[in-house]
Amino acid sequence: GNSVTQMEGPVTLSEEAFLTINCTYTATGYPSLFWYVQYPGEGLQLLLKATKADDKGSNKGFEATYRKETTSFHLEKGSVQVSDSAVYFCALSSETSGSRLTFGEGTQLTVNP
Protein backbone atom coordinates (compact mmCIF):
# COMPACT_ATOMS: atom_id res chain seq x y z
CA GLY A 1 0.00 0.00 0.00
CA ASN A 2 0.86 3.67 -0.02
CA SER A 3 2.84 5.27 2.79
CA VAL A 4 4.61 8.53 3.60
CA THR A 5 7.51 8.92 6.00
CA GLN A 6 8.52 12.32 7.35
CA MET A 7 11.52 13.29 9.38
CA GLU A 8 10.79 13.23 13.06
CA GLY A 9 10.18 16.49 14.83
CA PRO A 10 9.96 18.80 16.48
CA VAL A 11 12.30 21.07 14.58
CA THR A 12 13.43 24.32 16.18
CA LEU A 13 15.27 26.97 14.16
CA SER A 14 16.30 30.56 14.52
CA GLU A 15 14.85 33.16 12.19
CA GLU A 16 16.57 33.30 8.77
CA ALA A 17 17.92 29.77 9.10
CA PHE A 18 17.68 27.24 6.25
CA LEU A 19 14.92 24.66 6.53
CA THR A 20 14.73 21.12 5.22
CA ILE A 21 11.98 18.69 6.16
CA ASN A 22 12.52 15.27 4.65
CA CYS A 23 9.71 13.26 3.10
CA THR A 24 9.93 9.88 1.39
CA TYR A 25 7.12 7.80 0.03
CA THR A 26 6.06 4.36 -1.11
CA ALA A 27 3.36 4.16 -3.74
CA THR A 28 2.19 2.11 -6.68
CA GLY A 29 1.87 3.88 -9.98
CA TYR A 30 2.67 7.57 -10.35
CA PRO A 31 1.52 9.53 -7.33
CA SER A 32 0.95 13.25 -6.92
CA LEU A 33 2.78 14.73 -3.95
CA PHE A 34 1.64 17.48 -1.62
CA TRP A 35 2.81 19.54 1.32
CA TYR A 36 0.08 20.79 3.62
CA VAL A 37 0.62 23.21 6.53
CA GLN A 38 -1.39 23.60 9.71
CA TYR A 39 -0.86 26.92 11.50
CA PRO A 40 -1.81 27.11 15.19
CA GLY A 41 -5.57 27.14 15.58
CA GLU A 42 -6.21 26.81 11.85
CA GLY A 43 -7.15 24.09 9.40
CA LEU A 44 -4.91 22.29 6.93
CA GLN A 45 -3.87 24.42 3.97
CA LEU A 46 -2.19 23.32 0.78
CA LEU A 47 1.32 24.74 0.66
CA LEU A 48 2.52 23.28 -2.65
CA LYS A 49 2.20 20.25 -4.88
CA ALA A 50 3.84 18.39 -7.76
CA THR A 51 2.07 15.94 -10.01
CA LYS A 52 4.88 14.32 -12.01
CA ALA A 53 8.53 13.41 -11.68
CA ASP A 54 11.03 16.31 -11.66
CA ASP A 55 8.26 18.87 -11.10
CA LYS A 56 9.07 21.54 -8.54
CA GLY A 57 6.28 22.94 -6.42
CA SER A 58 6.81 26.35 -4.83
CA ASN A 59 4.87 28.81 -2.70
CA LYS A 60 5.67 31.47 -0.08
CA GLY A 61 9.40 30.82 -0.45
CA PHE A 62 9.01 27.07 0.11
CA GLU A 63 10.07 24.58 -2.55
CA ALA A 64 9.94 20.82 -3.04
CA THR A 65 11.05 18.72 -6.01
CA TYR A 66 9.42 15.42 -6.95
CA ARG A 67 12.31 12.92 -7.14
CA LYS A 68 11.12 9.60 -8.46
CA GLU A 69 14.55 7.97 -8.35
CA THR A 70 14.82 8.55 -4.59
CA THR A 71 11.02 8.53 -3.94
CA SER A 72 11.39 11.81 -2.10
CA PHE A 73 9.70 15.20 -1.87
CA HIS A 74 11.77 17.19 0.64
CA LEU A 75 10.51 20.61 1.70
CA GLU A 76 13.01 23.49 1.74
CA LYS A 77 13.06 27.17 2.53
CA GLY A 78 16.11 29.37 2.39
CA SER A 79 15.25 31.74 5.23
CA VAL A 80 12.50 30.90 7.69
CA GLN A 81 10.43 33.44 9.59
CA VAL A 82 8.68 33.27 12.95
CA SER A 83 5.39 33.17 11.05
CA ASP A 84 6.42 29.85 9.47
CA SER A 85 5.96 28.11 12.82
CA ALA A 86 3.41 25.38 12.13
CA VAL A 87 2.98 21.66 11.56
CA TYR A 88 3.91 20.48 8.07
CA PHE A 89 2.42 17.35 6.48
CA CYS A 90 3.66 15.53 3.43
CA ALA A 91 0.96 13.61 1.53
CA LEU A 92 0.39 11.65 -1.65
CA SER A 93 -2.44 10.61 -3.89
CA SER A 94 -1.93 7.79 -6.37
CA GLU A 95 -3.81 6.30 -9.28
CA THR A 96 -4.47 3.10 -7.36
CA SER A 97 -5.76 4.90 -4.27
CA GLY A 98 -8.24 6.99 -6.17
CA SER A 99 -8.64 10.41 -4.68
CA ARG A 100 -7.71 9.63 -1.10
CA LEU A 101 -4.71 11.37 0.45
CA THR A 102 -2.17 9.41 2.47
CA PHE A 103 -0.41 11.64 5.00
CA GLY A 104 2.81 11.48 6.91
CA GLU A 105 2.79 12.00 10.65
CA GLY A 106 3.64 15.69 10.45
CA THR A 107 6.65 17.74 11.50
CA GLN A 108 6.29 20.50 14.08
CA LEU A 109 8.41 23.54 13.19
CA THR A 110 9.13 26.31 15.67
CA VAL A 111 11.03 29.39 14.53
CA ASN A 112 12.47 31.62 17.24
CA PRO A 113 13.24 35.31 16.73
Add this chain to the structure above:
Amino acid sequence: GAGVSQTPSNKVTEKGKYVELRCDPISGHTALYWYRQSLGQGPEFLIYFQGTGAADDSGLPNDRFFAVRPEGSVSTLKIQRTERGDSAVYLCASSFLTGRQETQYFGPGTRLLVL
Protein backbone atom coordinates in the same frame (compact mmCIF):
# COMPACT_ATOMS: atom_id res chain seq x y z
CA GLY B 1 -15.22 32.99 -1.16
CA ALA B 2 -16.42 30.75 1.65
CA GLY B 3 -14.29 27.77 2.50
CA VAL B 4 -15.24 24.40 3.90
CA SER B 5 -17.16 24.74 7.13
CA GLN B 6 -17.75 22.14 9.83
CA THR B 7 -20.11 22.08 12.76
CA PRO B 8 -19.87 21.79 15.64
CA SER B 9 -16.30 22.89 16.21
CA ASN B 10 -16.21 20.89 19.44
CA LYS B 11 -18.35 18.02 20.65
CA VAL B 12 -18.19 16.32 24.03
CA THR B 13 -20.26 13.19 24.49
CA GLU B 14 -20.48 10.18 26.73
CA LYS B 15 -19.47 6.67 25.82
CA GLY B 16 -22.31 4.87 24.06
CA LYS B 17 -24.00 7.99 22.71
CA TYR B 18 -24.75 8.83 19.08
CA VAL B 19 -23.16 11.86 17.37
CA GLU B 20 -23.51 13.62 14.05
CA LEU B 21 -20.84 15.83 12.51
CA ARG B 22 -21.70 18.15 9.65
CA CYS B 23 -19.66 19.39 6.72
CA ASP B 24 -20.50 22.15 4.23
CA PRO B 25 -18.14 21.95 1.24
CA ILE B 26 -17.07 24.75 -1.04
CA SER B 27 -19.91 25.60 -3.42
CA GLY B 28 -19.58 23.74 -6.71
CA HIS B 29 -17.18 21.11 -5.44
CA THR B 30 -18.32 17.67 -6.51
CA ALA B 31 -16.09 15.61 -4.24
CA LEU B 32 -16.18 15.52 -0.44
CA TYR B 33 -13.84 13.66 1.90
CA TRP B 34 -13.76 12.75 5.58
CA TYR B 35 -10.54 12.16 7.50
CA ARG B 36 -9.77 11.52 11.15
CA GLN B 37 -6.74 12.98 12.91
CA SER B 38 -5.58 11.64 16.24
CA LEU B 39 -3.29 13.69 18.45
CA GLY B 40 0.21 13.91 17.03
CA GLN B 41 -0.69 11.99 13.88
CA GLY B 42 -1.43 12.82 10.28
CA PRO B 43 -5.01 12.66 9.00
CA GLU B 44 -6.32 9.21 8.07
CA PHE B 45 -8.82 8.71 5.29
CA LEU B 46 -12.33 7.56 6.17
CA ILE B 47 -14.62 7.97 3.16
CA TYR B 48 -15.16 10.09 0.08
CA PHE B 49 -18.18 11.03 -2.00
CA GLN B 50 -18.47 11.81 -5.67
CA GLY B 51 -21.81 13.57 -5.87
CA THR B 52 -24.31 11.78 -3.67
CA GLY B 53 -22.67 8.38 -3.68
CA ALA B 54 -19.85 7.06 -1.53
CA ALA B 55 -17.09 6.30 -4.03
CA ASP B 56 -14.74 4.80 -1.45
CA ASP B 57 -15.67 3.97 2.15
CA SER B 58 -12.79 1.60 2.79
CA GLY B 59 -11.35 3.80 5.54
CA LEU B 60 -14.36 3.58 7.85
CA PRO B 61 -13.08 1.65 10.89
CA ASN B 62 -16.24 -0.36 11.59
CA ASP B 63 -19.99 -0.39 11.11
CA ARG B 64 -20.55 2.18 13.86
CA PHE B 65 -19.42 4.82 11.39
CA PHE B 66 -21.65 5.95 8.56
CA ALA B 67 -21.75 9.02 6.31
CA VAL B 68 -24.30 10.48 3.93
CA ARG B 69 -24.47 13.22 1.34
CA PRO B 70 -28.08 13.07 0.17
CA GLU B 71 -28.15 16.10 -2.12
CA GLY B 72 -24.56 16.11 -3.25
CA SER B 73 -23.56 19.06 -1.11
CA VAL B 74 -23.69 18.91 2.71
CA SER B 75 -22.46 15.71 4.32
CA THR B 76 -23.03 14.23 7.75
CA LEU B 77 -20.72 11.76 9.47
CA LYS B 78 -22.62 9.64 11.96
CA ILE B 79 -21.07 7.66 14.79
CA GLN B 80 -23.15 5.21 16.79
CA ARG B 81 -22.36 3.83 20.26
CA THR B 82 -19.33 6.08 20.60
CA GLU B 83 -16.22 4.75 22.28
CA ARG B 84 -13.37 6.60 23.98
CA GLY B 85 -11.11 5.58 21.11
CA ASP B 86 -13.26 7.62 18.73
CA SER B 87 -11.92 10.81 20.30
CA ALA B 88 -10.10 12.72 17.57
CA VAL B 89 -10.41 15.67 15.22
CA TYR B 90 -12.67 14.85 12.28
CA LEU B 91 -11.69 16.73 9.14
CA CYS B 92 -13.76 17.35 6.06
CA ALA B 93 -12.33 18.37 2.70
CA SER B 94 -13.73 19.09 -0.74
CA SER B 95 -12.38 19.31 -4.25
CA PHE B 96 -13.79 20.50 -7.55
CA LEU B 97 -13.15 17.16 -9.25
CA THR B 98 -11.73 13.82 -8.22
CA GLY B 99 -8.38 12.43 -9.23
CA ARG B 100 -4.86 12.24 -7.93
CA GLN B 101 -3.96 15.73 -9.13
CA GLU B 102 -6.84 17.53 -7.48
CA THR B 103 -6.26 19.83 -4.53
CA GLN B 104 -8.38 19.08 -1.50
CA TYR B 105 -9.48 22.05 0.63
CA PHE B 106 -9.90 21.32 4.29
CA GLY B 107 -12.28 22.63 6.90
CA PRO B 108 -11.23 23.56 10.46
CA GLY B 109 -12.36 20.21 11.84
CA THR B 110 -14.65 19.00 14.61
CA ARG B 111 -12.90 18.00 17.81
CA LEU B 112 -14.76 15.03 19.30
CA LEU B 113 -14.16 13.99 22.89
CA VAL B 114 -15.82 10.83 24.18
CA LEU B 115 -15.84 10.59 27.96
